[in-house]
Amino acid sequence: NAGVTQTPKFQVLKTGQSMTLQCAQDMNHEYMSWYRQDPGMGLRLIHYSVGAGITDQGEVPNGYNVSRSTTEDFPLRLLSAAPSQTSVYFCASSYSGTGRIISSGNTIYFGEGSWLTVV
């Protein structure tokens, strides 16, 4: 199993450009999520999904869109990039076990990260 795969690894964008960070997992996990990691801020949840066709907002959703058309894929779209979105982005997945409500205590599997710079 490849686990959680994110692409691209590095990206430089100009302010106002749009782009999509790709995320795929091959573990048949129902739960997928996107975090951003900034110095001194830890990881902050952007959006998450408990299954295909279901998405919800996390702590910092503004400026980002997500969709979940398949169990495997959970892309994150930056609609109009801003310098404040310069960050490291992590996709993560987990087995939820009970469908819509994630079972507590399931291990979260992370991708290797995408380094995004907006200039």
Place this chain on the structure above:
Amino acid sequence: SQQGEEDPQALSIQEGENATMNCSYKTSINNLQWYRQNSGRGLVHLILIRSNEREKHSGRLRVTLDTSKKSSSLLITASRAADTASYFCATDTANTGNQFYFGTGTSLTVIP
């Protein structure tokens, strides 16, 4: 925010010493997990402790949980240079359902 806070922010020790880092959180939790992040990499799960547990061991790792103080500690015994990494706690609560909150992390440096 229900984000946890790790303490200390940075820790530097000699190889062979024990490393202790703490996590405090704000609301009642279902579970608390510890994760490790090597520089430039994603987070990797280390250990989980449930709200009805007080202590858990895994190899050189020992985790304690004090729900009355809303805090947890991670002890790494007989540290090795390869333990150099950042360590994060993550909590999930009945109120937040599907959201996991991570702390700000402790950066551990183990000097050979």
